[in-house]
Amino acid sequence: MPKRVFITGIGIISSIGNTVNETLDSLLSGRTGIGGITLFPTIHQGKFPLAEVKLPTSALLEMTGHAGERCYTRTALLGMIAAAEAVRSAGIHDIRQYRTGLLSATTVGGMERSEDFYREFLTDAGKGRLRDVMNHDCADSTDRIARHVGVKDFVSTISTACSSSANTLMTGAEMIRSGKLDRVIAGGTDAATRFTLNGFNTLMILDKGGCRPFDENRAGLTLGEGAAFLVLESEELVKREHKAILAELTGYGNANDAYHQTASSPDGAGAVMAMSLALSMSRLKPQDISYINVHGTGTQNNDLSEGVAIEQVFGDHVPPFSSTKAFTGHTLGAAGAVEAVLAVLAIRHGLVYPNLRFETPMKELHIRPETTLQKGLDIRHVLSNSFGFGGNNSTLILSKA
Amino acid sequence: MAYINGIGVISSQDLSRGFPETLQEYRVDFLPCLPPDYKRFINPIAARRMSRLIRMGITSARLALADAGVEMPEAIITGTGLGSVEETEKLLMDMDSGNTLLNPTPFIQSTYNTISSQIAINLKCHHYNSTYVHRSFSFESAFMDALMQIGEGMADNALAGGIDEMTMMHLDIMRKVGHWKQAPASNITLLQDSTPGALAGEGAAFFVLGKEPSASTYCKVEGIDMFHRDSPEGLGEQEIRSFLQSRGYRPDDIDLLVLGYNGDSCFDGIYDRFAGDLFSSATTTWFKHLSGEYYTASAMGLWLGAFMLKNGRIPSAVLLRGDAATPAHRVLVYNQYRGEYHSLFLLSAI
Numbered sequence: 001m002p003k004r005v006f007i008t009g010i011g012i013i014s015s016i017g018n019t020v021n022e023t024l025d026s027l028l029s030g031r032t033g034i035g036g037i038t039l040f041p042t043i044h045q046g047k048f049p050l051a052e053v054k055l056p057t058s059a060l061l062e063m064t065g066h067a068g069e070r071c072y073t074r075t076a077l078l079g080m081i082a083a084a085e086a087v088r089s090a091g092i093h094d095i096r097q098y099r100t101g102l103l104s105a106t107t108v109g110g111m112e113r114s115e116d117f118y119r120e121f122l123t124d125a126g127k128g129r130l131r132d133v134m135n136h137d138c139a140d141s142t143d144r145i146a147r148h149v150g151v152k153d154f155v156s157t158i159s160t161a162c163s164s165s166a167n168t169l170m171t172g173a174e175m176i177r178s179g180k181l182d183r184v185i186a187g188g189t190d191a192a193t194r195f196t197l198n199g200f201n202t203l204m205i206l207d208k209g210g211c212r213p214f215d216e217n218r219a220g221l222t223l224g225e226g227a228a229f230l231v232l233e234s235e236e237l238v239k240r241e242h243k244a245i246l247a248e249l250t251g252y253g254n255a256n257d258a259y260h261q262t263a264s265s266p267d268g269a270g271a272v273m274a275m276s277l278a279l280s281m282s283r284l285k286p287q288d289i290s291y292i293n294v295h296g297t298g299t300q301n302n303d304l305s306e307g308v309a310i311e312q313v314f315g316d317h318v319p320p321f322s323s324t325k326a327f328t329g330h331t332l333g334a335a336g337a338v339e340a341v342l343a344v345l346a347i348r349h350g351l352v353y354p355n356l357r358f359e360t361p362m363k364e365l366h367i368r369p370e371t372t373l374q375k376g377l378d379i380r381h382v383l384s385n386s387f388g389f390g391g392n393n394s395t396l397i398l399s400k401a
Numbered sequence: 402m403a404y405i406n407g408i409g410v411i412s413s414q415d416l417s418r419g420f421p422e423t424l425q426e427y428r429v430d431f432l433p434c435l436p437p438d439y440k441r442f443i444n445p446i447a448a449r450r451m452s453r454l455i456r457m458g459i460t461s462a463r464l465a466l467a468d469a470g471v472e473m474p475e476a477i478i479t480g481t482g483l484g485s486v487e488e489t490e491k492l493l494m495d496m497d498s499g500n501t502l503l504n505p506t507p508f509i510q511s512t513y514n515t516i517s518s519q520i521a522i523n524l525k526c527h528h529y530n531s532t533y534v535h536r537s538f539s540f541e542s543a544f545m546d547a548l549m550q551i552g553e554g555m556a557d558n559a560l561a562g563g564i565d566e567m568t569m570m571h572l573d574i575m576r577k578v579g580h581w582k583q584a585p586a587s588n589i590t591l592l593q594d595s596t597p598g599a600l601a602g603e604g605a606a607f608f609v610l611g612k613e614p615s616a617s618t619y620c621k622v623e624g625i626d627m628f629h630r631d632s633p634e635g636l637g638e639q640e641i642r643s644f645l646q647s648r649g650y651r652p653d654d655i656d657l658l659v660l661g662y663n664g665d666s667c668f669d670g671i672y673d674r675f676a677g678d679l680f681s682s683a684t685t686t687w688f689k690h691l692s693g694e695y696y697t698a699s700a701m702g703l704w705l706g707a708f709m710l711k712n713g714r715i716p717s718a719v720l721l722r723g724d725a726a727t728p729a730h731r732v733l734v735y736n737q738y739r740g741e742y743h744s745l746f747l748l749s750a751i
Contacts (some may be wrong), residue, residue, distance in 0.1 A: 002553075017645040041498050109534075121574070131579055137483055137511065137696075138534040145630065155629055156542040159484070159513035159536040167531055174549050195489075198496035199508030234456045256477070256521040261509050273527055312625065389509065389517025394529055 004235045005173040006401060007247045009090025011082040011187075012179065012341045014226030019085060027353055030373065032327050034210045034222050034226065040112070047305045048206045050192055051224030051329025053078060057059035064148065070131055070221035072271050073110040076141035078227035078334075079189030081147040086185060087149050090231035090276075091243065098182040098237055101154030103172045104229075105164030105188030107333040112193040133320045141189055154181060159333065161388030162295070163254075164188050165228070166336030166396055170252045174233050182237045187229030187337035188211040188381040190224050191286040196223060196332065199330055203262065211298030211330070213323035214369045216360035224329020228342070247344045250381070253277025258390030262352045265302050268309025270393040275313045275383065278387035278395040287317040288381055289397075295367070295385040296323025297330055302387060307365040322369045324355035336386035336394065343382035350377045405619040405707045406558070407469025407609035409461040411437045411601070411690070412692050412701060413588065420708065421715040424690065425588045426661070429642055431567045431601035434695030444521065450506065451519070454485045454566045458516035459523050461605040462560055466524075469609035469617050475556035476529040477517050479544050480539030480563045482696020484545070487592070496594035516564060526617035529556065531565045537738035539563060540697040542626050544608070548622065552613050562607030563697030570683045572601055580739070581694075581718075582664070588690040592666035592721075602693015608707075614751055619707035623747040624648045633740025635671045635677045641679055644745055650731070652679040657715070657729035661736035662687045663694040668740055676722070680699035683733075684723030686715060699736035703746050706732040710750045 013019070015033025016026035026033070033051040053060075062068050064084075072080075083102070087095065115135035121128030135141075142157045153372065154175070158167045165188025172184030177368055188194075200206050200223060202322035207220035238245060255277060257270025262269070279286065310318060324342055331338050346352065355369035362368075383397045410416050413432045416424055437450060437460040439683075447454060458479065458710055466474065491507035509515070514532040521530050529550060531541035540563025547561035582598040591600055610622065628636055628642050639726055646649060658680055660672045676685050686709070692701040711714050716726040734746040 012747075043499055064747070106534075113719075115493060115496075118490075121570075122494055125476070125573060130574070133574055134578065137535040137536060139482075139538070142535060143629075146629075152629065156533055156538055156627075158531060159534040160517075160530070162534050170479045171531070171546060174546075175552060178549050178553055180549075194497060195492065199492055199511070202492075202503040202505040202508050204505075204566050217648050254529045254531065255527050256518065258525050258527050259517065261518065262505075270527060305450070388514065389512050390442070390514045390530075391521060392514055392518060 001151060001248040003177045004151065004243045005176050005232050005249045006238050006258060007230050007249060007344060008233045008243045008245060009086040009231030009240065010246060010341045011085030011089060012213055012228040013078055013082050014331060015053055015224050015339055016327050018055065032356055034260055034329055039192055040194055042120050044197055048208060048215065049210045049222050050358050051222060052192055052226055055338065066248050072144060073113050073135045073141060073221055074111055075106055075189050076144040076190035078191060079104060079141050079145040083149050083185055083229040088230050089190055095150045099111045099153045100151050100183045101175060101181045102142065102146045102151040103158065103168040103184055103186045103366035104155055105158045105165060105168045106141055106334045107159055108139050108193050108196055109138035110140050111195045112191045112290055115193060115195050139392060142151060143145040146265060149185065152186060158306055159304060160392040162332055162335055163386040163388035163394040164333040164336060166386035166394035169230065169249060169340060169396055172255060176234045178234060182234050182336065183288065184232045185229050186232055188334040190225055190331055191225035192223060192225040205296055205299045209237060210357065211326055212357045213296035213298045213325055213355055214362060215302050215358050216362050217396045218298045218303060219290040219298050220380040222329045224331045226328065226334050226338055228341045230337060231339055247398045247401045250395035250399040251278040251282025254394045255393050259391055262389050264305035264345060264387065266305060266335050268305040270391050271306055271309035271321050272312050274393040274395040278397045279387060282397045284381055286314040288320045289380050289383045291319055291344055291346055292321035293382060293384040294321050294323045295387045296325055301306065304364055306385065307362060311367060316365050317341050320352045320370045322355035339384050340396055340398060343384050346382055347379045347400050350379055351375060403548050403610045403612060403622050404614045405608050405622060406611040406617050407465045407471065408619065408704050408707060409464025409468060409607045411457050411461045411605040414691050418573055424589060424718050426587060428585050428587045430585050431572050433590055434603055451511045451532050452485050452488050452577065455510065455516060455519045457605045458564050460544045462520045462607040463561060465607040465609050471558055471609050473524060473526055474558055474560035474609065475548060476559035478531050478543040479506045479521050479558060480516040480533045480543035480562045480666050480697050481513060481516060482536050482539045482565050485511050485515060486566055486568045490568060490570055492646055535610045536675060538627050539741035540612060540700045541625060541744045545625055547610050551610060553737040558609060558611045560607060562605060563603040563700030565603055565695040565697050566599055567603040586664065591690050594664050595666045597665060597667045599694035602695050604692045604701055618727055618751055620710040620748045621751055623749050624655045626745050628743040630741045634745050635674055638679060648747055653685050655680055655731050655733045657709065657732045658683045658685045659732060659734040660687050661683060661699065661702055662690060663689045671737055671740060682716060685721040686719040687721055688719060699744055702734045702736055706734045706748050710748055
């Protein structure tokens with residue numbers, strides 16, 4: 001019997017709120033974070049929507065006590081804000097009292113600054129401010145988050161595209177189970193960048209009108225930005241400190257589709273494996289799952305492949321499911337943790353979230369997402385999918401504790 | 402804990418037939434990898450679309466699997482500090498250009514997990530797959546995860562590697578920042594060159610870890626740990642002692658050190674102190690004249706340590722101090738990046 005790992009704190013900042021409470025309020029009132037592009041100049045302005053955090057970087061600097069400083073990227077700042085909220089929510093006063101690690105995920109790191117550097121550097125190798133490229137790599141934001149919340153015992157970063165932060169929760173839980181650490185702050189952060197906007201546009205999978213997950217007429221994803229962190233703690237720590245438990249991480253699975261670098265297999269083989277591994281680890285049957293927070297990006301390929309996989313795993317017992325990406329946009333490296341925080345809120349408040357903008361069921365599937373907010377339910381187990389480029393498929397199961 | 406049962410390495414030296422009699426000398430801005438013979442492992446049509454980094458990754462992974470006699474690893478875990486720099490630069494050059502003939506390949510290949518996932522696609526491997534991207538903890542994290550996969554009973558074997566590439570643009574930027582030497586340097590006489598900055602490099606090294614030893618086993622892995630500093634500083638004596646002690650050893654038990662000297666006059670002193678303080682009787686070796694400096698260069702150090710344990714000899718080209726003739730039993734690999742990211746690997750002969 002593997003050791004139990006509990007979630008005792010959550011923190012989130014995204015286009016639908018700067019705190020857990022604001023996020024919950026947006027979810028309850030059906031308020032999407034998707035809007036226009038205001039953060040940076042791009043030829044795609046007015047062409048594609050974006051789910052931006054509704055604060056300029058200068059405000060994020062102020063919130064973290066670094067007003068006017070130049071070395072913090074938006075990715076780092078979003079992560080610092082969410083991780084600090086998670087630490088507060090877990091009631092941690094002295095973080096050094098227990099062996100604590102920080103595992104963060106990001107897909108672009110400090111790209112939102114380095115792309116400005118490169119714009120000048122590429123025209124003239126003598127140009128470009130070096131301080132704008134010093135934070136380019138993925139470790140920069142993680143190290144700054146660790147310093148912000150005072151973590152020293154272990155720090156690392158995972159990047160597996162859109163499944164990245166689901167994997168930080170898995171590795172974090174394994175580090176606790178194997179006795180290396182007592183506590184891990186796990187999650188992810190990604191700021192919106194011209195790089196990702198242009199990159200996804202080369203794949204022609206951005207929906208001009210905003211994403212419509214699991215809709216027959218879906219035309220792609222909508223990019224978002226944000227950060228979310230969860231505090232994972234060992235059973236011993238939780239008992240010794242009489243900690244309030246928000247949820248338990250009972251299962252997870254990581255499998256590779258091994259099919260194509262960007263496309264998911266038509267039969268969703270990797271997704272089926274990830275979900276099955278998570279179910280078997282948590283010793284649950286498909287009918288035990290109360291709600292599925294699907295990856296549901298709104299691309300033709302993902303939603304079909306994921307839908308087929310869900311039908312295969314759950315058969316006649318497909319529970320209520322929805323994609324929350326029509327609220328938050330696709331927050332890439334943060335998405336797995338963003339959705340894990342939403343899963344905790346679903347358990348705590350008895351909710352199933354609506355899949356916004358859904359109109360027409362997909363003709364290949366028998367299932368359709370929930371379109372209205374369901375309240376007052378007994379949500380015992382939430383299965384959360386995060387699938388990434390490279391066939392990196394990860395599933396988490398969060399349970400009422 | 403686990404055993405290293407196979408290794409695949411791509412570096413500036415031809416290591417395909419063991420350790421070369423004489424090392425190839427380069428007088429360069431960065432130490433480049435010899436192009437790998439990837440045709441054994443990658444179909445030529447697929448290879449044409451792949452970036453150089455991906456070809457290096459798949460080839461070194463397949464070399465490691467062939468070396469271990471393992472066809473299908475039960476986990477694939479890559480550490481890379483920067484991922485595909487070349488493809489990232491391509492998209493940066495083309496973006497917001499209004500170019501309507503969009504090529505998706507640079508974006509697809511720029512994502513950090515492309516190496517792990519291309520290895521999975523090449524092998525049709527559906528097992529656990531992950532990628533760590535934390536400067537000079539990237540390979541260390543991947544290796545630690547692989548040990549954990551085996552230790553926690555989730556896999557009987559795991560493929561873990563460290564890989565990074567250098568580009569002219571990245572070389573130029575990090576030279577301006579002051580990480581690299583300002584003038585070309587020789588890899589052979591690197592440690593006599595007392596100038597600031599490291600000799601930059603690139604490389605790939607993948608390892609097959611197994612729960613059990615096999616006919617191809619190099620050594621036993623006793624442990625790994627990472628130590629982060631907010632500002633440049635060496636490891637403390639107590640940290641080193643407690644790393645060894647928790648695995649049942651004392652400093653005197655270490656008879657061979659593999660150290661990450663990179664020719665940087667500002668930071669190489671950290672290795673002098675490490676070797677002098679606690680390990681004055683251990684034989685001392687180095688490896689960055691084979692690989693140069695990069696975020697995952699410690700994987701080359703691990704290779705050298707494992708290679709020396711398996712073959713029972715210390716090539717004179719890597720010897721810094723002590724006796725090459727006495728076979729080593731217990732190796733400590735120590736690497737650090739600019740005094741901020743320190744890692745230790747402890748290996749034992751079987």
